Amino acid sequence: MTMADLRTNLAGITSPNPFWLASAPPTNSGYQVQRAFEAGWGGAVWKTLGDPILNVSSRYAAVHFNGQRVAGFNNIELITDRPLELNLKEIYETKKRFPNHAVVASLMVEPNQNAWHEIVKKAEAAGVDGLELNFGCPHGMAERGMGSASGQVPDLVEKQTNWAKEAAETPVIVKLTPNITDITSTAEAAVRGGADAVSMINTINSLAGVDIDTWLPIPRVGGKGAHGGYCGPAVKPIALNMVSECARNSRINVPISGMGGVSNWQNAIEFMLMGASNVQICTAAMHHGFRIVEDLIDGLSTYLDDRGILSVQDIIGKSVPTFSDWGNLDLNYKVVARINNDVCINCNKCHIACEDTSHQCIDMLNDPSGNPILQVREEDCVGCNLCSIVCPVDGAIDMIELNHEHPAMTWNERQTLIGSLKDKKVSK
Amino acid sequence: MSSLESSVQKELQKNFTEVIPSLTNQEAFQESQRCLYCYDAPCIKACPTGIDIPTFIKKIASGNMKGSAKTIMTANPVGASCSRVCPTEELCEGACVLNHSKKPILIGNLQRYATDWAIKNDQVLFKQGQPNGKKVAIVGGGPAGLSAARELALLGYDVTIYEAESQAGGLDTYGIVSFRLPKSVSLWEVEQVENLGVKIKTGVKVGEDIQFDEIFSTNDRVILAIGMASVPDLNIPGEQSNGVYDAIELVKMTKAAPFPTELKDKKVVVIGAGNTAIDGATCSVRLGAENVKILYRRSEQEMTAYDFEYEFAKQDGVEFRWLTQPVEILKNEDGKVKGIKCIRMRLLKADQGERRRTEPVPDSEFIIECDAVVKAIGQKRHLPFIEELDLAHKDGVILINNETMETSNPKVYACGDVIFGKGQGEAMVVSAAQQGKTAAYHMHESLKETYSA
Numbered sequence A: 001m002t003m004a005d006l007r008t009n010l011a012g013i014t015s016p017n018p019f020w021l022a023s024a025p026p027t028n029s030g031y032q033v034q035r036a037f038e039a040g041w042g043g044a045v046w047k048t049l050g051d052p053i054l055n056v057s058s059r060y061a062a063v064h065f066n067g068q069r070v071a072g073f074n075n076i077e078l079i080t081d082r083p084l085e086l087n088l089k090e091i092y093e094t095k096k097r098f099p100n101h102a103v104v105a106s107l108m109v110e111p112n113q114n115a116w117h118e119i120v121k122k123a124e125a126a127g128v129d130g131l132e133l134n135f136g137c138p139h140g141m142a143e144r145g146m147g148s149a150s151g152q153v154p155d156l157v158e159k160q161t162n163w164a165k166e167a168a169e170t171p172v173i174v175k176l177t178p179n180i181t182d183i184t185s186t187a188e189a190a191v192r193g194g195a196d197a198v199s200m201i202n203t204i205n206s207l208a209g210v211d212i213d214t215w216l217p218i219p220r221v222g223g224k225g226a227h228g229g230y231c232g233p234a235v236k237p238i239a240l241n242m243v244s245e246c247a248r249n250s251r252i253n254v255p256i257s258g259m260g261g262v263s264n265w266q267n268a269i270e271f272m273l274m275g276a277s278n279v280q281i282c283t284a285a286m287h288h289g290f291r292i293v294e295d296l297i298d299g300l301s302t303y304l305d306d307r308g309i310l311s312v313q314d315i316i317g318k319s320v321p322t323f324s325d326w327g328n329l330d331l332n333y334k335v336v337a338r339i340n341n342d343v344c345i346n347c348n349k350c351h352i353a354c355e356d357t358s359h360q361c362i363d364m365l366n367d368p369s370g371n372p373i374l375q376v377r378e379e380d381c382v383g384c385n386l387c388s389i390v391c392p393v394d395g396a397i398d399m400i401e402l403n404h405e406h407p408a409m410t411w412n413e414r415q416t417l418i419g420s421l422k423d424k425k426v427s428k
Numbered sequence B: 001m002s003s004l005e006s007s008v009q010k011e012l013q014k015n016f017t018e019v020i021p022s023l024t025n026q027e028a029f030q031e032s033q034r035c036l037y038c039y040d041a042p043c044i045k046a047c048p049t050g051i052d053i054p055t056f057i058k059k060i061a062s063g064n065m066k067g068s069a070k071t072i073m074t075a076n077p078v079g080a081s082c083s084r085v086c087p088t089e090e091l092c093e094g095a096c097v098l099n100h101s102k103k104p105i106l107i108g109n110l111q112r113y114a115t116d117w118a119i120k121n122d123q124v125l126f127k128q129g130q131p132n133g134k135k136v137a138i139v140g141g142g143p144a145g146l147s148a149a150r151e152l153a154l155l156g157y158d159v160t161i162y163e164a165e166s167q168a169g170g171l172d173t174y175g176i177v178s179f180r181l182p183k184s185v186s187l188w189e190v191e192q193v194e195n196l197g198v199k200i201k202t203g204v205k206v207g208e209d210i211q212f213d214e215i216f217s218t219n220d221r222v223i224l225a226i227g228m229a230s231v232p233d234l235n236i237p238g239e240q241s242n243g244v245y246d247a248i249e250l251v252k253m254t255k256a257a258p259f260p261t262e263l264k265d266k267k268v269v270v271i272g273a274g275n276t277a278i279d280g281a282t283c284s285v286r287l288g289a290e291n292v293k294i295l296y297r298r299s300e301q302e303m304t305a306y307d308f309e310y311e312f313a314k315q316d317g318v319e320f321r322w323l324t325q326p327v328e329i330l331k332n333e334d335g336k337v338k339g340i341k342c343i344r345m346r347l348l349k350a351d352q353g354e355r356r357r358t359e360p361v362p363d364s365e366f367i368i369e370c371d372a373v374v375k376a377i378g379q380k381r382h383l384p385f386i387e388e389l390d391l392a393h394k395d396g397v398i399l400i401n402n403e404t405m406e407t408s409n410p411k412v413y414a415c416g417d418v419i420f421g422k423g424q425g426e427a428m429v430v431s432a433a434q435q436g437k438t439a440a441y442h443m444h445e446s447l448k449e450t451y452s453a
Helices: A029-039 A083-098 A113-125 A154-165 A183-192 A233-247 A265-273 A282-289 A292-306 A347-355 A387-392 A411-427 B003-015 B025-034 B044-045 B054-064 B065-075 B079-085 B107-120 B143-154 B183-194 B210-217 B247-255 B275-287 B309-317 B384-389 B429-448
Strands: A008-010 A012-013 A019-021 A045-050 A058-066 A068-075 A102-107 A128-134 A172-175 A197-200 A204-206 A228-231 A254-260 A276-282 A337-339 A362-366 A372-376 A398-399 B135-141 B158-163 B199-202 B221-224 B245-246 B267-271 B291-295 B319-321 B324-329 B337-347 B359-360 B368-369 B373-377 B412-415
Touching: A008 A276, A012 A102, A019 A058, A019 B221, A019 B373, A029 A045, A029 A292, A029 A387, A045 A083, A045 B384, A068 A233, A068 B135, A068 B275, A083 A102, A083 A113, A083 B158, A102 A113, A113 A128, A113 A154, A113 A337, A128 A154, A128 B291, A154 A172, A183 A233, A183 B368, A204 A398, A228 A233, A228 B373, A233 A254, A233 A265, A233 B143, A265 A292, A265 B373, A276 A282, A282 A292, A292 B359, A337 A372, A337 A387, A362 B291, A387 B368, B025 B107, B044 B054, B054 B065, B054 B107, B065 B079, B079 B183, B079 B429, B107 B183, B135 B143, B135 B210, B143 B158, B221 B429, B245 B247, B247 B275, B247 B373, B275 B291, B275 B309, B275 B373, B291 B324, B291 B368, B337 B373
Parallel strands: A019 A045, A019 A276, A045 A102, A102 A128, A128 A172, A172 A197, A197 A254, A254 A276, B135 B158, B135 B221, B158 B199, B221 B412, B245 B373, B267 B291, B267 B373, B291 B319
Antiparallel strands: A008 A012, A058 A068, A068 A228, A204 A228, A337 A398, A362 A372, B324 B337, B337 B359, B337 B368
């Protein structure tokens, strides 16, 4: 049996597999990055280089949900607090030991042409395979005009990308902040500035929680807290949407490195299908250690082999054409819920969810022998999926596709048709 | 107490601590998360007291422990005891929808976790109702009586419980083995009721220490929750020998320090195969008996003990001798038990709906050597008491209106074991609790018109 080729190429940066560690605490030092490569990670974006900063303690907080730990993760840590020279030396050593792995330097300096030129040259001298401009960190650095503060202004993104490109010989990736209304506007700006690739998302502005006993924010530094950046599984849908929006935008014609809540191989496949050339991961590694990469690789590899797909690159962007605007959805397409009473355990969650919060179309009845059953009144079912979402048993509720009663018609088509009819009337 | 005695007592104390450990915080939290929070949940319907189980479990999950305990205790005034003694696999857990997919929720253990929290944290869960000027006497402070008293106190009644024992709680306090239900749990429930202004007169035998007339003349209504009496005689020779015990009395002896040491290293024979027989047997094991055998004249299929109790007894090393009927207790010259003569039985074809009858196998007598005999063949009725009150009954089972718990005397209600039997009622603590509630509500209905709110 042949194993699928997992090698990826992001704007010329190659790596043995699509799994990179994102620029974050796990890539803080040569020791860590080398451990990661030993474990099997394909690449690493070094913890952001810049003028060393001062950090605070504590720094992280997580959102646990119904007993599941780390549904979301929040941090107020800044960029590297280690001397630039030390990081560069370790980058050099790491790259020497792992020549085939991708080592990318994340960079953040003040919006100044010389500063960008200088740091780009230093990083490249250490032997990096590429650069990632950090226009995303939402906390701390943003208050000093860096990170997301510049990443939220398309002109600044374009200008700074341009400055970096002026000095760069390796590919330049621009990492975007999600703390903006429309990420495609800054992605486009990065492309205009000459970016070879974009990566997204950085963390989302967040306050992880408030301690209801002490009334202090979480996390707290002494008696105070400040907003941080949110990531982890909870942000995946936001990240996936942003990747997809950029992928289907023809003006953003550069590769995308996807990240934000990627926790397993399935998530990675989703991002790649929606246009990411590779994925970056942090929270999952912080939760479980570098060893998670083994199943990321194994799961992806098996997935591809099972489908006879020879290279992971063959799935990149394959779902992008299916992702469109609401106005292009078929108004005459119809699904309804159907409950399989032989599988159903009668928890009645579908009934109460539908009855209280949806379309009141699931009845609690008894079958001829008096056993409780649940039944969907299909004529009233709008096919919202809610019942199948709350159902705790696999296979108890199917969403069944009904035959089209009317030919397919989207909202946009409908409006065009109405418009043309009006025109006809007017012309009469 | 000598140091030897105290070390023996310490050892016995260990034997009588609860066998099922309480859930840790983490276990309880995780288990509570597993509950589906069904709508119109079958577990609620399967609970005789109708505890809103998904709600109390959801409250554990949300960290609202007081609310959780209150949800339980609102529906069941002896909910802490029930969490330990209910046959949950036949009730709530048996009805859990997760039986159809994975494992049912550990409802009993979660109920125990929530009520334990209330006990440990000294919570006051209820407030006495606005006094309505009506007085009710409750005879018997067991689960049924306490439950009725609690509901009536919430409704503003002036309630007095007359309890013959020195502490209230009935079987929960005295009749259920400590390693299933520590006395302290039952006494907490008693205290909860007392906190509502209910007067509990312990050590008072109605009919002896206080006359019926006095109770009737000073109260608007009377509730009888007197339970059952001692284990009946086997009616075989040798029954008066030294070393013959009533299983309920034996259990009672283990519910207060010091533990009896007279069964240590002894061979014990228990007669009967209901839950009380199991209690008698496992108590004997835990009191240090060398060997414990349960003798039952029918077979394994007919035994009335719950499956989990049977399993538990086997785990404890109790031996079972089926189709074995005692015919004589043998004693030595000092009058002490030295053995039991039995006869083998065989099962006859079952009459419809009846338990299978047995008949002796001729010439099959044999002797089992033993030092003690524990009788657990059911309980007698408080017949003289019932007759003195002139209440309609059938062989000592007070007849009631099943809906209202009213007896043949409209001023007297009855609930608990006193109405159990002859196809009426249920023997479970949780049923007694529900009957107490029902009696209280209907009594309240009947009295409503007589006072202005």
